[in-house]
Structure formats: C-alpha cells, structure tokens
Amino acid sequence: MQSFVELWVYLSATPLFGLTATLVTYVLAQALYARVGFAPWANPVLWTVLTLALLLAASGTPYPTYFSGAQFIHFLLGPAVVALAWPLWQRRAELRARARAVLLAAAAGGLAAAAAAVGLGWLLGLPDAVLRSLAPKSVTAPVAMGIAEQLGGIPALAAAFAVITGLTGAISAKYLFDALRIAEPEVRGFALGTAAHGIGAARALQVHPDAGAYAGLALGVQVVLAALLMPLLARLI
Numbered sequence: 124m125q126s127f128v129e130l131w132v133y134l135s136a137t138p139l140f141g142l143t144a145t146l147v148t149y150v151l152a153q154a155l156y157a158r159v160g161f162a163p164w165a166n167p168v169l170w171t172v173l174t175l176a177l178l179l180a181a182s183g184t185p186y187p188t189y190f191s192g193a194q195f196i197h198f199l200l201g202p203a204v205v206a207l208a209w210p211l212w213q214r215r216a217e218l219r220a221r222a223r224a225v226l227l228a229a230a231a232g233g234l235a236a237a238a239a240a241v242g243l244g245w246l247l248g249l250p251d252a253v254l255r256s257l258a259p260k261s262v263t264a265p266v267a268m269g270i271a272e273q274l275g276g277i278p279a280l281a282a283a284f285a286v287i288t289g290l291t292g293a294i295s296a297k298y299l300f301d302a303l304r305i306a307e308p309e310v311r312g313f314a315l316g317t318a319a320h321g322i323g324a325a326r327a328l329q330v331h332p333d334a335g336a337y338a339g340l341a342l343g344v345q346v347v348l349a350a351l352l353m354p355l356l357a358r359l360i
Contacts, residue, residue: 140184141192148174161329163294168322172286200265203321208343210328210336218340225313229344232317234352236261240284256280260288262349263320263342270353285320292319293326308334316341 152167152174159165179189190197211218218225240257249257255276259267264285271281292315300311308327312334315323324342328335 139192141189142195143192144175144178144189145171145193145196148178163297163326166290166293166322166326168286169290169294172290200263200321208339210332211339211343214333214336218336225340226344228313229317229341230348230352232314232341233261233345233348236318237349237353251275252277253280257284258353259349260284261318261320262345264289266346266349270349274353286322289319289322292323296323296326309337312337313341317345320345 149167149171152165152170155170156162156165156167175189178184179186237258237260240260241254244254244257252275255274256271256278258274258276259270259281262270262285264282267281267285268278272278296311296315296319300306300314305311305314308331312324312327312331315327315334316338319326320342324335324338327338
C-alpha cells in the first residue's frame, strides 16, 4: 500500500500521470468491452472518459496537468485517422465504382447533421459561439477543433461535441439499425462514419471489415466536405 501511495505521488507530479492514467484506464475498459462481447454500451472510449473525469475530480488534478502527459496520445489521433485508409485501399476498385453515390450520400448526411444541430441550437437560443462549435460535431475531434476555430467557435467545446456525437452514434447505432432492419455492413459502416466519425468507424471496424472500410471512406469524405462547406453554413448563423 505504501509503495502504491509513493508511486501515485510521483506520477501525479510529472507528465507521466496523464499518460499512465489514460493508458491504464483504456486497457481496463477494453478488457471489459471484450468480456461482455463488445456490447455497444460498454464502449471503451465512454468508460475511459467517465473514469478519467472521476479520477481528476477525486484527486483534484487540474486538467492542464493531466493533459501535459496525455498530449502524446492526443498527437496520435491524426495518425490513427490516417490508418483507416488501409481498408479503403484494400477495396479501392469497389469503392471507385460507387464514388458518385458515396459523395452525394456523405454530403447530404454531413449537411443534414450540421444543419439539424445548428438549427436546434438556434431555436433554443444558444450563443453564436456555441452554434459555430456545434456545426462540425460529426467530424473527427482534431478536425472539428480546427474548423470551429476558423468559424469563430470554441475549439475545446467543438471537441467535446464531437466526442459526445461519436459516442452516441457508436452506442446507439446497432439498436437503430436493428430496429430499421438494416443488415448490410456497408450501409451500417457508411452511416456510422458519416454520423459518428472516428469513434463510429472504430466500432464499425470491430463489427465487419466491409463496415470498417465504408466507415473510413465516409469519415474521409466528411473531413474534406466539412472543410469546404462549413464556412458557407457559418454565414447563415
């Protein structure tokens, strides 16, 4: 027990605290996820976020102190998104044949998601800065932060909205697909990538390789379209 306390005191005073806490928590959450048969409600990202939030609150650790170590993992978000291109490359011929339908569906889905969020926020009387942070919620967090900053939003808030959106999609999608009797892995994956970005794509890849490929494609198209179209939507806010 004494050695554990000494280790805690040492880690909490160094950048290793954020890195160690994140890795250990995620490994445990991933083990739970596998133990329950990859049930959507046990999404490891969700339980990692909740556990870390409770840990920081209970220990009184300021977020900047935590992030000084966790930033190394944050840096890897970009390469992780790029890695989703591998399933696309494996199915490049099939995807090329459906390019037009994919582009139209991704554009429609992305615009609908942004317009619905911004429209509902406007009806609720949310400030402009919050609305501009809501617009890129269906784009992966690092990109959402950059777009929100360009639109005059709040990058940290945009990241939070993106994570919440991804978790909601990854957890609820299976039940929605089952209710609508949507069984095709390509359709499921594309919908997850469009609505729930990287977190949804990770979930799709666990379910079926084809679902993962189409989720990665939707995610990539969403990023490009969001960067091009979000400034136009921002003019209407």
